[in-house]
Amino acid sequence: MHSSADLQVPIHPSVRILTAFLLVLLAGCGGVKGGRNDSGTEYPARAVQFTVPFPPGGSTDLVGRAVARAVEKPLGQSVPVANKPGANGAVGGKEVLASAPDGYNIALLVKSLFAITPLATKDQTAIDLDKLKIVGTLTTEDYVLVVNASSPHASLEDLLKAPSVKYATTGVGTGAQLSQALLFKSAGTNATDVPFDGGAPAVTALLGAQVDALAAAPSEVMQHVKAGKLRPLATFNEKRSSYLPDVPTVKEKGHDVVVDQRRFVVAPPGIPDAVAKKLADSFTAARKDADYDKFLKDNFVERWEVSEDEARQHIKDARAQYAAQVEKFGLRLGK
Known part of the structure; x- marks a missing residue:
C-alpha cells in the first residue's frame, strides 16, 4: 500500500506553463488596480475625503467639486467634498496635512497661499511647500x-x-x-x-x-x-x-x-508611494473626463498640468517675483 503522500499525479508541461502565466497575470492586475497602504490593505477601501478650504460658490470650490466628480471613477470610491474656509486655504489645509498619511484625506490648495500669503502674514505654523505631497495639478486662472x-x-x-x-x-x-x-x-x-x-x-x-x-x-x-x-x-x-x-x-x-492663480491637490507628508501613485494616476485620468473638460470651458478656466517638481518651482519663482515687487512699492499687505 502506498500512502497518499507517496502518490504523485503527473502534470503535463503545458499545464505548468499556463498556471505560471495566470499567476503572473493576476499579480500584474493587482498592481494596476491600486496601491497598498502601510497596513497592506488595498487602497482605496473606502471614501476619500476631499477638503476644499474655501467658501462654497467661489472659483476654487467650483473647480474642486468638478474634479472630485471626475476622479471618483478612476479612483473607484466616492470623493465627498468638505468646505473648510479660512486664511486663504491655510485652515483646512493644515488640518488635512496633519492627518494620517493614508490617502483618505486630501486637499485642494492654491498658489497664492505659498507665493503671496507669506508676504502678508507671519505665521510660524505656515504650511511648508516642501513638506507635502502634490498628487495632481489642475488649473490656472487670470484675474x-x-x-x-x-x-x-x-x-x-x-x-x-x-x-x-x-x-x-x-x-x-x-x-x-x-x-x-x-x-x-x-x-x-x-x-x-x-x-x-x-x-x-x-x-x-x-x-x-x-x-x-x-x-x-x-x-x-x-x-x-x-x-x-x-x-x-x-x-x-x-x-x-x-x-x-x-x-x-x-x-x-x-x-x-x-x-494669476493656480490650483493643485495635496496629501499629507509620508504618504506611501503606492498610494500617492494611485491618487496621481487617478487625477491624471480625471483630467481627461469629458464632463470635467466641459466644466473648464463653460467656466473660463485654463488647464495647468505639470509635474510635481515643475509646480514647486513655479510657485517658488512667483514668490520671489512678488516679494521683489512688494518691496519695490513698499506695500503692506497685512494689517
Whole structure:
C-alpha cells in the first residue's frame, strides 16, 4: 500500500506553463488596480475625503467639486467634498496635512497661499511647500478687474484717476489683493482694500455697490459680465485672455503687474508611494473626463498640468517675483 503522500499525479508541461502565466497575470492586475497602504490593505477601501478650504460658490470650490466628480471613477470610491474656509486655504489645509498619511484625506490648495500669503502674514505654523505631497495639478486662472455696470468708471484710466477707490479682495494674502494693491500703488491711486472670505462674498459686495472694484477669477464674474451687471476693465495676465479678447491687460496700460492663480491637490507628508501613485494616476485620468473638460470651458478656466517638481518651482519663482515687487512699492499687505 502506498500512502497518499507517496502518490504523485503527473502534470503535463503545458499545464505548468499556463498556471505560471495566470499567476503572473493576476499579480500584474493587482498592481494596476491600486496601491497598498502601510497596513497592506488595498487602497482605496473606502471614501476619500476631499477638503476644499474655501467658501462654497467661489472659483476654487467650483473647480474642486468638478474634479472630485471626475476622479471618483478612476479612483473607484466616492470623493465627498468638505468646505473648510479660512486664511486663504491655510485652515483646512493644515488640518488635512496633519492627518494620517493614508490617502483618505486630501486637499485642494492654491498658489497664492505659498507665493503671496507669506508676504502678508507671519505665521510660524505656515504650511511648508516642501513638506507635502502634490498628487495632481489642475488649473490656472487670470484675474480680471471689474466694476459695477453702474460705475462712472468706463475704463481702467478712469478708475485709476478716481479721488479714492475701495476695492474688494478675497482675503489678506490672496492674488486678488496683491494684483490690485500693486496696480493702485503703481498708478498712485488712493485706494483701500476691503477683504472678504472668498470670491463669492466679494462678488456679492460689488454687485451691491458696496465697493468700487474687484479683481476676481473669470469663473466668478463672467456670468455677471455677460448679464450686463459687471464691467471688465483689464486683466492681470501677460497677454489678453481668450475669453475677454477686447479687454486690455494692465501691462498694456503701462503697469507691470502680472498675477494669476493656480490650483493643485495635496496629501499629507509620508504618504506611501503606492498610494500617492494611485491618487496621481487617478487625477491624471480625471483630467481627461469629458464632463470635467466641459466644466473648464463653460467656466473660463485654463488647464495647468505639470509635474510635481515643475509646480514647486513655479510657485517658488512667483514668490520671489512678488516679494521683489512688494518691496519695490513698499506695500503692506497685512494689517
